[in-house]
Amino acid sequence: MVWRILIGVIVVIAVAFGTFYAWAWRGEIPPLQAHDASSFDPSIVARGAQLAAVASCDVCHTKAGGKPYAGGYPVKTPFGTIYGPNVTPDRETGIGTWSAVAFRRAMREGVTRKGQHLYPAFPYDHFTYATDSDINAIYAFIMTREPVRQANRPPDIVFPLNIRLFAAGWKLLFLHRGPYRNEADKDDSWARGAYLTVSLGHCGACHTPRNKFGVEEQNRAFDGGEGEGWRAPPLNENSRAPVPWTADAMFNYLRHGYDTVHGHTAGPMANVAHNLSKASEKDVRAIATYVTSLSGARAGAANPESIKTAVTAASKLTAPAYGGTPAHQTTGSAAGKDSLGAKIFTGACVTCHHSGGGLPVSRPIDLGLSTVINEDDPTNLLHIILTGIHPLPGRAGRIMPGFEGALTDAQVVALADYLRTRFSHRPHWNTVAGALAKIRHQRQTAATEAPQ
Ligand code: HEC
Ligand code: HEC
Ligand code: HEC
Incomplete structure (x- = not known):
């Protein structure tokens, strides 16, 4: 039997x-x-x-x-x-x-x-x-x-x-095999953008979370994922960009790697934007149209008046030129002007990240406008503090130095806490030390891996 x-x-x-x-x-x-x-x-x-x-x-x-x-x-x-x-x-x-x-x-x-x-x-x-x-x-x-x-x-x-x-x-x-069918009732640019984003652009490969089989969770499309140890931020209604994206801002960011209100590509997105600078302009506009529409609920907020209000609100958080304390800041907390984080910020960052009034032209964006300080996870901010921002090899562009060798772990954590409290109204991060350890580890293994 x-x-x-x-x-x-x-x-x-x-x-x-x-x-x-x-x-x-x-x-x-x-x-x-x-x-x-x-x-x-x-x-x-x-x-x-x-x-x-x-x-x-x-x-x-x-x-x-x-x-x-x-x-x-x-x-x-x-x-x-x-x-x-x-x-x-x-x-x-x-x-x-x-x-x-x-x-x-x-x-x-x-x-x-x-x-x-x-x-x-x-x-x-x-x-x-x-x-x-x-x-x-x-x-x-x-x-x-x-x-x-x-x-x-x-x-x-x-x-x-x-x-x-x-x-x-x-x-x-x-694997669901293509080809892709466009929704008929949308205008052409949107439909072309949807097709390119989902197919060749493979934007969801980084921006959509994956389950334990490495499969993108389609019911959470564009809800934020991972790429090369960086967080690929949500592009849907959970976007943490302090100012809602418009199709024009999105086009600037995707095409030039920089938008005056949304800041700079710094990590894996820098390569994507560099490539999109060589794509057809019409196709990049189409992708921008589609991707902007993903933030659905927030899209209604993206009218000129509300954008102006959001920019002004975020700029108020920003460091006045060399010192001073913005109104919402409470002394004694992580953001206190005598805290360790505040001192590091004044010593290492304010020379470039001070507020000069009006919209920034040549200096970096007001930190209150930056998505990285408003994200749910501190990973991208930590990457930027450690490695800075550099143009791709052989290209001109804005430079921020990295502070990897200059700051201890405790100093980086204090600085990140300070920036979060000072430049964002979002809740305190509890995960800074853990995220920092992970990044340091990744960078060490990358440095010791034998190139072949
Ligand atoms: C995110 C990274 C990534 C991107 C983007 C990518 N590829 Fe690849 N590709 C790979 C990897 C990894 C493999 C090998 C997979 C394996 O070994 O199983 C591969 C395999 C291939 C192969 C099979 C080659 C062979 O000898 O087996 C071809 C052809 C190819 N890719 C073409 C392309 C083209 C064309 C594009 C752009 C439209 C592209 N790939 C974009 C990562 C990528
Ligand atoms: C290799 C992974 C990867 C791919 C592919 C990718 N992204 Fe990104 N994206 C990122 C990461 C990581 C960031 C965070 C910032 C950075 O890397 O500079 C980002 C940032 C962004 C942002 C800024 C969001 C914000 O609120 O600040 C937008 C918009 C964006 N990506 C759109 C796209 C679009 C559209 C595509 C497809 C054409 C795409 N991304 C493809 C990894 C990726
Ligand atoms: C030498 C000038 C310089 C110094 C010093 C500097 N930065 Fe930057 N920073 C830049 C530039 C340039 C950019 C990219 C351009 C932009 O965002 O407008 C940038 C971008 C950033 C961003 C991303 C903003 C975005 O685009 O989303 C953050 C966060 C940031 N810096 C934090 C810091 C912190 C924290 C320090 C101190 C430890 C610091 N920076 C020191 C020049 C500098």
Whole structure:
């Protein structure tokens, strides 16, 4: 009897696995015998370049100091590190043998030309929604890059997840395949923006929270997530921006990495904005239109009068030039003018972050306007205090020095408490010390990891 049950169970498992294996199996797509970069229509290549910029393909496929698209960038996941492969048209180490059919399958289903399953660290769960013509344009752009011979680095993932069939299991459970259908009743720019945000822009990959399987929680879309150890703030009605976003402010921020009322990109968003500066202006405006509409309940607040009121209210919190105490500040608390945090602020920050009256032009935004001081979590503020703000390599831009070596942990915590109390009306943070320890740890491991 026991044996019968056991055999029965084994048979059921074998059949289930066989069925899954058959479902998961993908054949090899024949290699291209040769490809001729000059065969692609230059206008399609140009369009592909703009769409690849919307998708930030270069970020994950270029390692620090490496050749563009030649791979090696470490994409960190809770399950291990996966390196963006070489996607230049090199025939040995890149994707020079991939046909458009193989490329579309990779973007839609996360499968290599040979039929191996790719991990969703490659955001094909978003790219799957892109149209054929958009994917074909990106293909034309990629296949006309300079081929670079650079071998791929295998993923560092824990057993058993390093078995690629697990990626197939993930897809069976969680991948909804595109293409994307627009809602018909919205104006064109909004619809185009919705399509780009959800598909190539993969904005939700960072801005939507993920569950323990690494899947975006669709019922909490754009409610704030994580990217490279930074908090990607909520873009929906839970946005903590002290001044409601308008489509114009959003366009400035996305296109130029800076808006006079919302401040500067500092972390992973700096790369996104740098890429969007190379995308089509119309597409970036469309994304801005859509993303601004996400803050729904707050959108009604985004009229010129209420924006002015919000800006004035936030500016009142800001440090008067060199000293003085704003009215809402209580002495003796973390914000007290003799507290440790206040002293550090006066010594290290006020030279640049003082208030000069009127809207800022060349000096940093009033800190009361900054999202980072108003977020639920202090992580991004701590990143900025430690590492400062720097233009991307090779570009001009605003600079704030980092204070990593200059301040002790206790001083950073006191400073963060002070800034929160002084420049925001939101509740006290209880998590500063923990968040700081986590960031210090991340930065240490990043520094000691052997580059390859
Ligand atoms: C968030 C990071 C990220 C972005 C953005 C990204 N990729 Fe990738 N991509 C990856 C990773 C990681 C892999 C490897 C996954 C694996 O090994 O399972 C990958 C795999 C690929 C592959 C398969 C290559 C091979 O040899 O197996 C192609 C093709 C590809 N990406 C193209 C693109 C294109 C085109 C874009 C932009 C539209 C893009 N990727 C954007 C991270 C990214
Ligand atoms: C790689 C992760 C990542 C991706 C992809 C990403 N973001 Fe971000 N985003 C962040 C992080 C982290 C921040 C916090 C500030 C920073 O990094 O400079 C941010 C900040 C923002 C902000 C500022 C919010 C505020 O209230 O201050 C906006 C708006 C924004 N992102 C929109 C977008 C849009 C639109 C897209 C898609 C085109 C996008 N993001 C894609 C990580 C990402
Ligand atoms: C040398 C000038 C300088 C000093 C000193 C400086 N900052 Fe900055 N800070 C900047 C610039 C420039 C920016 C980015 C431009 C902007 O936000 O308008 C910035 C941005 C910021 C932001 C992000 C604002 C946003 O865009 O959302 C915070 C928070 C911040 N600084 C805090 C501090 C703190 C805390 C100190 C002291 C430990 C400090 N800064 C010292 C120049 C400086």
